[in-house]
Each structure stands twice: as C-alpha cells, then as structure tokens.
Amino acid sequence: MKEQILRQVYQHPELSDSDLEKIFSIHEKIQLKKGDFILKEGQTANNYMVLEKGIMRSFVYDYNGDDITTNFFIENEIVIEVSSLFQRIPAKEYMQSLTDCSCYKIDFDKFQELFHSIENFREWGRAWLSNSLFEFKQRSVSIIKESATDRYLTLLKRKPQIIQQAPLKNIASFLGVTDSSLSRIRKSINL
C-alpha cells in the first residue's frame, strides 16, 4: 500500500529502486481527523505529507477576514506549504483536513539529507516544484479567462472528490465566486 502510493508520487525516470527505497523509508504514516490543522499561519512548516486517503485544503484570510481556499488536495498528492518549508519562514497559509485522512509524513531534516545526497531526487524535486508553478500559472489564466461555470466544471472533472465532499463555501472561494453564485451555478448545471 505505502509503496504503491509513494511510487506514484516519486515518479522520475532516473530514480533507482534503491533510491526509492531510501526515500520511502523516511515516510511515516499518520492519521488526521476531519478539521485537523497541519499548519497555521505564522508557524514554520517542518514537514510535508503525501495524502493516501481523504481531502485537505489550504487557505488564507483576506483583509475582510473572509477565508479563501487557495488549493485542494486529494489522494496521491503532496500536501505542502512550499515557501514556508523551503524558505524556512512563517507560513502565510493554513492547511487543514476536510475529512479524516491518512498520510505519509516526511520531516524536513530527513528530506534535506536525501535531497543533497541523491542527485536524481533533487531532479525529481525540482521538476515537481516546476510543475506546481505551472499549475498555479494556469489557475490565474483560468480565473481571468473562464467563466465561473467553466471553472466549476473543470474542477468537477479534475477533482470530483472535492465537489462531492468539500463544503460549498470552500469551493466557492477557491473558484472566486460567492456562495450564492456557486449555488446558482450548480442549479443551472442541473437543469
């Protein structure tokens, strides 16, 4: 089970089985209950997780005190606050489970050791980060160019678990609309 999931996450053509074994061995299984915070604003992240089961989200508070969901995480994804973890600075975001979850947690120190000792691991890491950056860029373009309905349908396609399990208000803030607009969008889709 553990190996199966981690193999999916640490996919890189140059990573050998023995490298993978070292990497897998630093992952420790943990359980989260719905609503648990794994990181709060102001804390400095010391680990990240691979989500095995459940969904999570990251969010920030805007100037009005409204929370805005910045990302959703589903099975097989890496749940991480990149800038806090790698710049060693306090997080600007919160990270919270939306359901009970099981995860594989990696501590920063152990990650660091492997990162600096396994060349292909850092190639993997850089590629992973690069891809995240790309996804965030795409997200901006989609907010700018697509209608709220289209963004909803895209999310439905990419991460149906989120649509089914996350509260409407979190989905709404992620998509950039109000709760009531999203409620109307849903209605119009089901006509």
Add this chain to the structure above:
Amino acid sequence: MKEQILRQVYQHPELSDSDLEKIFSIHEKIQLKKGDFILKEGQTANNYMVLEKGIMRSFVYDYNGDDITTNFFIENEIVIEVSSLFQRIPAKEYMQSLTDCSCYKIDFDKFQELFHSIENFREWGRAWLSNSLFEFKQRSVSIIKESATDRYLTLLKRKPQIIQQAPLKNIASFLGVTDSSLSRIRKSINL
C-alpha cells in the same frame, strides 16, 4: 556592473564569494531588441536570463486566439520559463522583450553543473522557486479578491516601469480586464 546586478539576484546567506564567482562567470551578456522572442511555444528552453535593463513579458494564447500576459519582468529579475527549462519539455508560453534589453544569459548545462556541485547554490535555487510559487499564489488571490482598480494600483506601485512602458493591452490582459475597461480605470484614477 555585472557583479553588482548578479549579487542582488543571487542573494543567499550561505553562498560564499568563491561560489558567487563561479556562478557569475557562467553568465554571458547579451542584447535584445524590442519585440525579440527569447522563447516560443513548443520550443524547449535551454537558458534563462537576468534582466539588467529593459522590460519583458511572458504570454499565452487562449482558446479565442487572444494573448494573455502571464508575467512582466523588470530590471534585476530572472526571466525564465521554469517548467520548460526544468522539466525539459516544450514551453506553453512565449517570452518577449517589450523594449530593448540587456541581459545576462545562463545556459542550462552550465547551470546544472553548478546546481549539482554547489549545495548552497541549490538551496538558493529552491528558495527562489519557492518564492515564485508564492507570488503566483498571491496573484490568484488578488484576482479573486481585489477590484481591477486595486490590482492596477498594486502593479503601479510594484513595477511602475511596466505601467509606463508596456502597451495598455498587455497590462489589461495581465490584470484580467479588457482594454476598454483598463482605459476607463486609468481615467477614473486621474480624476
């Protein structure tokens, strides 16, 4: 001049002077004319640049064939298409100078050598990437939560060069509004 600029870019507490010297030495000065492309969709990036003088932008085409500016670059910034360069895949974006520019160019091979041989250089690189990711996240939040006018004012504050020198239509697509709306926003600000 070269050293002065590159010192600003490669700021990291752990980078020694001798490391910096090695890094600087792989930068080669080049000149661009207004309108030059340094990368086009479909090409795989083989270098990045540090902008010494001038402004540049990156953009994509949406489904209507309209171009959308995804980022502006000003002096002292790194002009790079991260996912093409580090994932070794064809770029989804174009990168173009908006004015005559002078830059320091770094080839991927040489970058790689230093990246894998100087531990603190990769710490710098990872921190830089992490910070870029953070900025893109912030951008999404600002598109979701702020009015077009506020986003305009923020850009004006952060990168006044862009407001002064980039064509209105590029600024408009970056901010996520139409040309005419931006024109009206400008008018309303100057009342």
Add this chain to the structure above:
DNA sequence: GTAATTTCTTGCCATAAGACAAGTTTTCTA
C-alpha cells in the same frame, strides 16, 4: 433527540466589467 449551528438556496436589486463599434491619437515603416 432536540436545540443550536452551519450549510445551502433563493429573491431582489446594484454594479463592475464585457461586447461591440466608432473615433482619435500615436507609432511604425517604407
């Protein structure tokens, strides 16, 4: 298991921004 809270829906009206089109100004270019 019932109250309390949270989540979601709906109505009404307001508003920011878009679509389209025409006109003006500025910048290229040959």
Add this chain to the structure above:
DNA sequence: TAGAAAACTTGTCTTATGGCAAGAAATTAC
C-alpha cells in the same frame, strides 16, 4: 514624411456576479 497600422479612448447597451437578507435543509453537539 505620408500612409498604414497599432494603440488608446469613449459611447451605448448587456450580462455575470455581488450584496444583503430571509428561509430551508442538513449537520453537530449536548
């Protein structure tokens, strides 16, 4: 430097989404 092309502005009308508020439904908690 004249003509063409781009860049920018402005008018009118439309539309998607927001603000606010009330009520219904579902979930949580004691």
